[in-house]
Amino acid sequence: MKPYVRPISAGWWLHRMPYLRFMLREFSAVFIAAYVIIFLVMILRISQGQAAYEAFRADLQSPLAILFHVVALLFALLHTISWFQLTPKAMAVWKGEERVPPAMLIIPNYVAWVVLSGVVAWIVLGG
Amino acid sequence: MEIHEHDVVIVGGGGAGLRAAIELGEAHPHLRVAVVSKVYPMRSHTVAAEGGSAAVIKPNDSLDHHAYDTVSGSDWLGDQDAIEAFVKEAPGEMIRMDHWGCPWSREPDGHVAVRPFGGMTIERTWYAADKSGFHMLHTLFQTALKFQATKWYHEWFATKLLVDEGRCQGITAIELLTGQVHAILAKAVILCTGGMGRLYPYTTNGAIKTADGMALSYRAGVALKDMEFVQYHPTGLPGSGILITEGARGDGGILVNKDGYRYLQDYGLGPPDPWPRLRAMELGPRDRLSQAFVHEDAKGRTIQTPFGTAVHLDLRHLGEAKINKKLPFVRELAKNYAGIDPVHDPIPVRPVVHYAMGGIDTDIHGATTVPGLFAAGECACISLNGANRLGSNSLTELLVFGRRAAAAAARFATEHPKLAKELLKKQAADEEGRIAAQFIRKQGGKERIATLRREMNLVMEESTGIYRDGKTLEPALPKIAALKERFRNVTLDDRTAPFNTELISAIELEFMLEVAEAAIHSAFQRKESRGSHQRTDFPKRDDQTFLKHSMAYRTDGAPRIGYKDVVITRWPPAERVYGK
Amino acid sequence: MANKTSQPTIRLEILRYDPEKDSAPRYQSYEVPFQEEWVVLDAINHIKDQIDGTLTHRWSCRMGVCGSCGMMVNGVAKLGCSAFLRDYYPNPIRVEPLAHFPIIRDLVVQLDGFMAKLQSVQPWIIRKEEKPVEQGEYLQSPAQHARYKDFSMCINCLLCYAACPVTELEPHFLGPAAIALAQRYNLDSRDEGREIRQETVSSHIGIWQCTLVGECSVVCPKHVDPAGAIQQAKLASTMDWYKELLWPWGGKR
Numbered sequence: 020m021k022p023y024v025r026p027i028s029a030g031w032w033l034h035r036m037p038y039l040r041f042m043l044r045e046f047s048a049v050f051i052a053a054y055v056i057i058f059l060v061m062i063l064r065i066s067q068g069q070a071a072y073e074a075f076r077a078d079l080q081s082p083l084a085i086l087f088h089v090v091a092l093l094f095a096l097l098h099t100i101s102w103f104q105l106t107p108k109a110m111a112v113w114k115g116e117e118r119v120p121p122a123m124l125i126i127p128n129y130v131a132w133v134v135l136s137g138v139v140a141w142i143v144l145g146g
Numbered sequence: 147m148e149i150h151e152h153d154v155v156i157v158g159g160g161g162a163g164l165r166a167a168i169e170l171g172e173a174h175p176h177l178r179v180a181v182v183s184k185v186y187p188m189r190s191h192t193v194a195a196e197g198g199s200a201a202v203i204k205p206n207d208s209l210d211h212h213a214y215d216t217v218s219g220s221d222w223l224g225d226q227d228a229i230e231a232f233v234k235e236a237p238g239e240m241i242r243m244d245h246w247g248c249p250w251s252r253e254p255d256g257h258v259a260v261r262p263f264g265g266m267t268i269e270r271t272w273y274a275a276d277k278s279g280f281h282m283l284h285t286l287f288q289t290a291l292k293f294q295a296t297k298w299y300h301e302w303f304a305t306k307l308l309v310d311e312g313r314c315q316g317i318t319a320i321e322l323l324t325g326q327v328h329a330i331l332a333k334a335v336i337l338c339t340g341g342m343g344r345l346y347p348y349t350t351n352g353a354i355k356t357a358d359g360m361a362l363s364y365r366a367g368v369a370l371k372d373m374e375f376v377q378y379h380p381t382g383l384p385g386s387g388i389l390i391t392e393g394a395r396g397d398g399g400i401l402v403n404k405d406g407y408r409y410l411q412d413y414g415l416g417p418p419d420p421w422p423r424l425r426a427m428e429l430g431p432r433d434r435l436s437q438a439f440v441h442e443d444a445k446g447r448t449i450q451t452p453f454g455t456a457v458h459l460d461l462r463h464l465g466e467a468k469i470n471k472k473l474p475f476v477r478e479l480a481k482n483y484a485g486i487d488p489v490h491d492p493i494p495v496r497p498v499v500h501y502a503m504g505g506i507d508t509d510i511h512g513a514t515t516v517p518g519l520f521a522a523g524e525c526a527c528i529s530l531n532g533a534n535r536l537g538s539n540s541l542t543e544l545l546v547f548g549r550r551a552a553a554a555a556a557r558f559a560t561e562h563p564k565l566a567k568e569l570l571k572k573q574a575a576d577e578e579g580r581i582a583a584q585f586i587r588k589q590g591g592k593e594r595i596a597t598l599r600r601e602m603n604l605v606m607e608e609s610t611g612i613y614r615d616g617k618t619l620e621p622a623l624p625k626i627a628a629l630k631e632r633f634r635n636v637t638l639d640d641r642t643a644p645f646n647t648e649l650i651s652a653i654e655l656e657f658m659l660e661v662a663e664a665a666i667h668s669a670f671q672r673k674e675s676r677g678s679h680q681r682t683d684f685p686k687r688d689d690q691t692f693l694k695h696s697m698a699y700r701t702d703g704a705p706r707i708g709y710k711d712v713v714i715t716r717w718p719p720a721e722r723v724y725g726k
Numbered sequence: 727m728a729n730k731t732s733q734p735t736i737r738l739e740i741l742r743y744d745p746e747k748d749s750a751p752r753y754q755s756y757e758v759p760f761q762e763e764w765v766v767l768d769a770i771n772h773i774k775d776q777i778d779g780t781l782t783h784r785w786s787c788r789m790g791v792c793g794s795c796g797m798m799v800n801g802v803a804k805l806g807c808s809a810f811l812r813d814y815y816p817n818p819i820r821v822e823p824l825a826h827f828p829i830i831r832d833l834v835v836q837l838d839g840f841m842a843k844l845q846s847v848q849p850w851i852i853r854k855e856e857k858p859v860e861q862g863e864y865l866q867s868p869a870q871h872a873r874y875k876d877f878s879m880c881i882n883c884l885l886c887y888a889a890c891p892v893t894e895l896e897p898h899f900l901g902p903a904a905i906a907l908a909q910r911y912n913l914d915s916r917d918e919g920r921e922i923r924q925e926t927v928s929s930h931i932g933i934w935q936c937t938l939v940g941e942c943s944v945v946c947p948k949h950v951d952p953a954g955a956i957q958q959a960k961l962a963s964t965m966d967w968y969k970e971l972l973w974p975w976g977g978k979r
Contacts, residue, residue, distance in 0.1 A: 020324050020644055022828035022836045023743050023751060027894055034801065038891060041939040105938065109957035116872040185784075186837065188882050189792045203863075244863040247851040247914060249871060249878050256865030280791055281878065288849040288907070300841070323830060352786035385763065388789045452763075479789060482808060483763075596775035639779030644745050645831040648779040 044101055047094035054091045103128040147575055148328045149567075152297065153177040153559045154552070155332035157304045157317060157359060159187030161279070161541065162523030163338035164286035165239075165548030166555070171293030174556040180297040182304055182319055182330060184354065184650070187287045191340055191352045192544065195279020196391035196475060197263060198271035199243075199541035201236035204260060207268045209233045216539060217717045219265045219431050220503075220532025221677035222693065223372065225713035228510045228528045232539075232546050239545035240272055248285040249274050251472075261472075262396040262424055263538045265431035265724070269396075269424070271538040276391050276475040282541060299330070303650050304358065306577045307335065307366040307519065310566040314366065314519035318577045322650070325643030327581060329574035331567065333559035334518050336551050337363060337506060341524035344654075345662050346499040347603035350382050350389035359525035361657035363506045364664065368514045369697040369708070371527040372504035373661070374669035374679045377535055378612050380435035382498030385453030388483050390476055390495055392537040395428040397472050399461045401435070402492070403447040409457070413438040415725040426725040433534040433678045434724065436497035436612050451494050458492035465489075497612060501540060503531040503678065504668070507697060507710075512551025518558060522551040529695060532712075533677020585649055591637030595651050598636065602629055602655075602662055610669045615682040619670040626663045627704065633659055664698035664705045671707045672696055689719050736760040736811055737818035738769055740781065743829045751829060753820075760815055767795050767806035770821070770833075782832040790947060793883035797833050798822040803885035803945045824888040840884060843900050846926050847908035852919025870915040877910035877955050879948040886942035886952050892935055899935040900926070902942035902952030909955040912962075928963045936960075 028034075032042040064075040078084060106128060107121035154170055156163045159181050170179045181187070202212050212233040217224055240258075244250055250258040251273050262269040274281040290296065301322040308316040308329065316331035339359030343351025364370050380401070381390040395401070400421070403409045408418045408427065415430040415438070422429065439457060442448055448455035461469055461476075466489045469477055473488075480486045480493045505527035512520040512528075523544050530543055609622030633656060640648040674688035675681050694709035735757045743751040756777060758769045767785055774781050784794040788807045795806035800820050811819070827835035857864065886902035887893045893901050900908075908927045912920040927933055936956045943953040 020745060020830075022830050023745070023748075024828045025751075025825070031891060031894070035941075037939060037941050037944065041891075041937070045937070105957065108940075108943075108951070108954040109961045111873075111954070111958055113869065113873065116869050185786060185792075185794065186841075186882075189784075189786050189794045191787065191792070193792050193881075194787050194789060238859045241859050241863050245851065245857060245859070245916070247911065247916060249875060249914075250863070252866055252868050252871050254868060256867045256870075258863050277791070277879075280881070284878075284880075284882075288844075289851075291845045292848075292850045298841075300837075352788065352792060354786045386788065475791075482790070594775070595779070640782075642744065642746050642780070645782050645834050647782050647784075648774075 044098060047098050050091040050094045147578060149571060150328060151331045152180040154179050154334045154555050155317060155330055156181045156336045156338060158338035158340060159183030160190030160338060160340055161192035161283055161286060161544030162548035164290045165545050166336050166552035167290045167296055169549045169552035170556060171296055177556055177559060180299060182299040182302045184303040186300050188284060190283060191355055192283040193280045194352060194389060195541055196276045196389060197393035198261060198273030198278040198538045199240060200271050200538040201240040201542055202270055203237055207270050211267050212270060214717060215266050216536055218722050219534055219536040221534055221722060222719040223532030223676060223712055225529050226715040226717060227713045228530050230715060231510055232530055235546045236542045243282060243285060246285050246289040249281050251275055261393055262422060262429055264392050264429050265425060265536045267425055273393060276393050276473045279541060304362060305653060307362050308570045308573050309366050310569045313517045315565050315570055318574045322645050325646055327578040329571060331565050331570055333562055334555035336555050337521040337525055338523045339525045341502040342661055343499050345606045345658050347607055348387040349499040350379055350387055356654035357658050357661040360505055361660045363514060364660060364700050366516055368516055369507040369699050370664045371507040371695050371697055372529060373665040373698055374672050374696060375503035375533050375677060376499060376610060377432055377501040377503060377678050378436035378497035379500035380432055380439060380497050381459050381495040383484050384451045384456045384494055384496050386483055387498040388479055390459060390493060394459060394461055394473055394476050398422050398464050399459055401428050402458045402460055403442055404449045409442045410438055430724045431534055432537060437680060439497050440612050449494060456494035456496045459495045460492040461488040501535055503535050511554040512547055513554050520551040520555045522547040533679060585638055585652055586641050591635050593632050593636045595636060595655055598629055598633060599655055602659060606662055609666055613680045613682050614669055622666045626666055630659045667705045667707055668696040668698050693719060734760040736815050739818055739820045741822040742832050745831055760811060762812055764811045765807050766799055766809040769811060770806060782834055784834055791881060793881035796824050796883045796885050798825055803888035805883060805947050808947060824884060826888055826894040843904040847904050848923055849907045849911055851917050852922055854918055864916045866915050874910045874913035876950060877906050880906055880950045881948055885945045889941035889945040891939055892937060896935050898931040900932050905933060905959060906950055906952040906955035909959050927959060933959045
């Protein structure tokens with residue numbers, strides 16, 4: 020009596036949309052890590068003086084670099100939104116016998132996001 | 147053949163079997179206990195009970211009230227010593243369920259909540275929304291897992307009781323995974339195999355309710371008691387028979403005919419108002435409500451559905467919030483299986499077979515007349531339920547008598563340590579040979595299981611439905627005998643060993659035919675009307691002759707029907723009065 | 727009168743596996759009458775009764791509460807008794823045993839692994855001291871009851887295991903249903919066993935294996951939200967860790 024164990028197909032994550040979304044989310048980490056490395060390189064270049072930094076900035080203007088940043092941004096958004104949506108799953112907040120509606124936990128995330136982005140923009144552009 | 151040995155073997159992993167397993171684990175940890183079940187325990191049909199479980203807990207209630215309700219509900223056929231023991235132990239059992247984690251619905255102050263149920267003078271039905279059986283079964287199973295020494299035979303199907311020198315000393319069982327027949331020896335065996343709803347075409351019962359334990363003990367020489375008493379639940383979905391709980395009426399639901407009229411007032415259950423009112427109208431006992439449906443149908447005042455006639459269970463006035471809180475499963479079932487949202491539309495319902503009051507003859511400790519053999523739950527007849535069970539008594543019965551049977555079996559196993567192993571092994575080998583010869587290796591045969599099952603269902607419905615009479619019962623006797631004869635000619639498509647569910651279905655059908663015959667004969671012989679047994683040719687209750695339990699004994703031919711006195715302690719027979 | 731040709735039919739393609747004969751599963755097609763009110767389970771029972779008695783499956787309650795008839799219907803984990811033919815008609819329906827479980831025969835899968843996982847999370851009330859029965863029930867407010875109620879609705883149908891890719895990639899992973907049940911007891915006001923369960927639940931086979939695909943909660947027929955249970959358990963474990971880090975002398979939790 021030997022039960023049959025079905026083999027794991029290499030493309031299992033292509034079979035269903037939710038699995039694909041999940042793999043994309045996992046894959047997004049690669050881009051975000053790459054972005055962090057570029058960011059660290061930028062700091063290194065700044066420390067090396069104006070010429071090095073200007074050269075680095077020129078490299079960033081290449082179509083490839085721009086494409087990379089767009090893709091990285093999209094993945095960062097995917098990641099951020101997934102985690103915001105997740106908040107009510109991980110945090111069960113109760114009011115008596117009722118769960119606080121998910122939106123009440125998700126919306127503050129977005130509000131905080133917009134406010135913090137605004138603060139950063141103000142410091143960078145205006146401050 | 148493999149031989150296994152235990153002190154106590156429980157057959158069946160539903161409410162009664164699991165309660166017994168917990169009792170043995172807690173109070174008798176030195177005993178080697180095994181649970182043999184044809185399905186994983188959480189699949190057992192206790193899971194489908196909805197409304198709740200009765201026990202006296204509130205200060206406005208009393209044990210005497212609960213006992214009287216049960217006695218009168220049983221149309222005085224219940225044994226009053228059993229009923230008194232039952233109501234006394236019920237509250238403790240239900241509190242234990244709370245301590246084990248059963249998610250009972252609560253009052254605002256944190257105490258358990260109770261809801262009204264049919265035939266009860268005072269509301270005393272504990273509930274977990276409308277999934278009480280589900281929660282009780284899972285609580286019991288999960289609690290039973292605590293006792294690591296218990297041996298679980300999941301998906302093993304018992305085929306025979308091993309009896310030597312008049313004492314039950316084990317079972318044979320098919321291990322579904324491999325198809326092998328094993329001998330499981332035990333100093334005591336407890337049958338907790340559930341009821342027999344699948345004898346009938348339309349039932350609330352799941353596929354597994356095939357009278358297995360009743361047939362096993364009947365073959366071993368134990369009488370089947372009160373088999374003519376079969377409860378029709380008044381509110382099943384037409385066609386599928388899916389149960390819509392009595393709790394729906396307990397919470398205020400009403401039954402109306404095609405004109406929107408609360409017809410129960412025409413059948414001795416009224417007046418309709420004030421509503422809700424205990425022991426009246428929709429909260430009358432199940433036998434009376436199902437009988438009223440038949441009359442209403444005969445008058446042409448029912449509703450036509452694609453699956454036969456029906457009446458309406460109307461919950462709309464309860465409102466969405468209350469329905470969602472107390473009857474969410476009813477809403478889900480009605481939506482899925484009737485295409486009706488009870489918030490907006492009434493649910494079509496009709497009576498369907500629900501419960502066997504009769505079963506394996508036991509005393510109030512669950513002991514049968516075969517030493518070493520015990521029974522509890524729906525397969526047993528103690529008799530708590532007599533001629534008609536009150537809704538919400540059966541879940542409690544599983545607990546009270548599951549525990550009692552375990553205690554008695556433990557005592558017996560301790561006092562009778564010796565087993566006649568060699569003889570038992572030979573018996574088991576014979577059984578293995580029988581199964582192979584009769585089913586797996588059999589040549590020829592042309593009867594399909596499904597055909598015979600269908601015909602049996604029709605014979606049962608015709609002869610032992612809500613109303614019976616001699617003119618339909620008498621021809622049913624040779625019909626069921628003929629079906630038994632035709633069963634010898636049964637053939638299987640599947641002759642392989644691993645997980646042969648067709649083989650199991652064949653043995654289940656063999657069990658059911660045997661029990662069906664006992665039921666029809668018992669019904670034919672009882673020439674009176676009492677509770678769920680209504681004879682149109684004998685419309686009156688006859689205490690002179692029939693204040694007795696029917697006892698069906700197996701013979702080589704037709705069953706022999708004898709009688710046994712009912713135990714009366716404090717409530718002499720009287721008229722059943724509802725609706726006043 | 728309906729005759730043979732006017733009766734509409736629907737095709738079921740069922741994955742079959744006979745351990746005595748087959749080295750690998752194969753599909754077999756059956757043509758069954760199409761009935762508006764039939765579910766996939768009805769069609770399978772029709773095949774079993776009338777066409778091919780060797781077809782093997784589990785079922786009992788046919789009302790979505792016993793949890794026996796979990797199967798893959800067109801690749802999605804469903805209860806056979808809750809998947810209506812009319813939602814697929816006139817297209818054929820592909821029926822397979824629950825994904826990620828070893829196949830015993832046809833639609834019957836092996837559950838031993840799950841049963842061991844269930845027992846390992848100790849899904850029963852654990853107390854330092856038992857309350858005597860004579861003292862009555864525990865008081866539990868409706869609000870306390872609501873905290874764990876949804877997680878107590880699991881019928882062990884195992885659709886969530888079939889939907890979770892981690893259970894396939896990491897066979898030791900406790901899985902959604904077992905963790906949800908552990909969390910059900912952790913959140914029950916009558917229970918004091920969380921610390922004991924933590925040893926399993928937050929171990930290497932427990933909550934941290936979950937990568938939040940979230941499909942377990944999507945397929946759950948009883949709205950248990952095991953994904954939520956796991957994330958809440960993760961959050962609680964993380965809080966434990968911080969508490970110990972910031973207040974090492976505070977005693978364990």
